[in-house]
Amino acid sequence: MENLIQRFLRYVTYDTQSKPKNHHCPSSAGQKVFAQALYEELLELGLSDVTIDSHSYVMAKLKSNVDYPVPAIGFIAHMDTSPDASGKHVVPQIVENYQGGDIALGKGDEVLSPIQYPELHQLHGKNLITTDGNTLLGADNKAGIAEIITAIEMLIADPSIPHGDICIGFTPDEEIGRGANHFDVEKFGAEWAYTIDGGPVGELEYENFHAATAEVICHGVSVHPGTAKGKMVNAMHIASRFVLMMPEEETPQNTEGYEGFFHLSSACMGVAKSQLDYILRDFEREGLAARKAFMQQKVDELNKQLSKGSVELVINDSYANMKEMVEPHPHIIELAKVSMEHCGVEPLIKPIRGGTDGARLSFMGLPCPNIFTGGYNFHGIHEFITIEGMEQAVSVIVTVAEKTALHYKQ
Ligand SMILES: [Zn+2]
Structure with a gap:
């Protein structure tokens, strides 16, 4: 040949x-x-x-x-x-x-x-x-x-x-x-x-995976650091709290075979606004739906905990199995x-x-x-x-x- x-x-x-x-x-x-x-x-x-x-x-x-x-x-x-x-x-x-x-x-x-x-x-x-x-x-x-x-x-x-x-x-x-x-x-x-x-x-x-993307958008308040007491809300702090609410064991580095995951693929950080970009993967349609619901639940929890600032979640489907x-x-x-x-x-x-x-x-x-x-x-x-x-x-x-x-x- x-x-x-x-x-x-x-x-x-x-x-x-x-x-x-x-x-x-x-x-x-x-x-x-x-x-x-x-x-x-x-x-x-x-x-x-x-x-x-x-x-x-x-x-x-x-x-x-x-x-x-x-x-x-x-x-x-x-x-x-x-x-x-x-x-x-x-x-x-x-x-x-x-x-x-x-x-x-x-x-x-x-x-x-x-x-x-x-x-x-x-x-x-x-x-x-x-x-x-x-x-x-x-x-x-x-x-x-x-x-x-x-x-x-x-x-x-x-x-x-x-x-x-x-x-x-x-x-x-x-x-x-x-x-x-x-x-x-x-x-x-x-x-x-x-x-x-x-x-x-x-x-x-x-x-192949069922796949979706999730944007976690954290809203803060930017004030000059010299006069920030009681006013500034640092969106990066909100974002880092969110990251810690996600299960460490369900990440690409800890999964294989038919296991799905949440993957924080990039972040754009600022005081007034910070955005976390996740990809969600699961071999089962119900599994992906459960992952979306889990993220929404964590966003709701975090919003309840925050006295100032807020978090929103935007999910989009990417492809299916x-x-x-x-x-x-x-x-x-x-x-x-x-x-x-x-x-x-x-x-x-x-x-x-x-x-x-x-x-x-x-x-x-x-x-x-x-x-x-x-x-x-x-x-x-x-x-x-x-x-x-x-x-x-x-x-x-x-x-x-x-x-x-x-x-x-x-
Ligand atoms: Zn190829």
């Missing part, structure tokens, strides 16, 4: 870091350039309905090669890379036949070490693609794009593999939570889809599972402790679980991927297309 690696190495040369402060879509010029290149590549592959829209969403279809009806399925990946680390001048290193121990990244002191990342112990004998220690790699999610296009190329090259209509979509600004904003589900045309945006081989995800939208269609997960098993990959089903574009797309009418890319340590300079894992992702995509066609064969 020479094409797969060449393709991936070509894609990571595009700087497509998304920019949260830019409110245009796409949020960075590099994504536009990359989208245009992908658009041309899909045209060249001879796909139908190849489009690029004004927000740089790229879509295309591979037409069915069977004479019976099969639901159209989709594969989706995102073009941007995380704002958390530079994606400019990415210089990938290929480590052939990894034999354990530290991997020097580039010429500096930076290493990729099994002490920090014990999963490296499982990768002896594999071929790794790492960074040079200065940037992220961009396997998140250019590996997904390379894997999808290579799988499509294989389906075109081998007409003996039956498949229905395969829709592919590449989205901008996923890393800043906007990848679904302008996604035209109807135009995309699939009944369900898979994002190819997961980590290690076998990952299959269709559960896609499980609600995916579970009514068990074949979506089943097809991914049997395809992985067919490819010798053990499915690792686990909840996503975050949100994905797939979650939002699921609630827009396109159920959309997430499948592995084969990558590790996304969003930082220690990001890497195995060539073997990428090849397995390609095989799984091809097999999902095939198994879906066979499933609907009369």
Whole structure:
């Protein structure tokens, strides 16, 4: 699969870091350039309905090669890379036949070490693609794009593999939570889809948090400190009292698996007004509702305790658990599972402790679980991927297309 690696190495040369402060879509010029290149590549592959829209969403279809009806399925990946680390001048290193121990990244002191990342112990004998220690790699999610296009190329090259209509979509600004904003589900045309945006081989995800944000706004009174006696109400003191009313054990640093949390993510402090920004996460809808009610109860309590000043609470929902939208269609997960098993990959089903574009797309009418890319340590300079894992992702995509066609064969 020479094409797969060449393709991936070509894609990571595009700087497509998304920019949260830019409110245009796409949020960075590099994504536009990359989208245009992908658009041309899909045209060249001879796909139908190849489009690029004004927000740089790229879509295309591979037409069915069977004479019976099969639901159209989709594969989706995102073009941007995380704002958390530079994606400019990415210089990938290929480590052939990894034999354990530290991997020097580039010429500096930076290493990729099994002490920090014990999963490296499982990768002896594999071929790794790492960074040079200065940037992220961009396997998140250019590996997904390379894997999808290579799988499509294989389906075109081998007409003996039956498949229905395969829709592919590449989205901008996923890393800043906007990848679904302008996604035209109807135009995309699939009944369900898979994002190819997961980590290690076998990952299959269709559960994520129910999520909300909460602003705790504390109102005080600002007076010159020299004449403040009996008049000043320091909103920062009110805010700190509130922070201490929240349960310490229900924070990201103290939870895992299916446990939810309250997370104080930032604060803007002043005497007259202080604001605490929380995110609320829970895998159950009732659990999230209980968290909202808990915060309101604490705000009410604090307001009762205060003789001066006040607190208010503003809560907004962010996204919901896609499980609600995916579970009514068990074949979506089943097809991914049997395809992985067919490819010798053990499915690792686990909840996503975050949100994905797939979650939002699921609630827009396109159920959309997430499948592995084969990558590790996304969003930082220690990001890497195995060539073997990428090849397995390609095989799984091809097999999902095939198994879906066979499933609907009369
Ligand atoms: Zn991603």
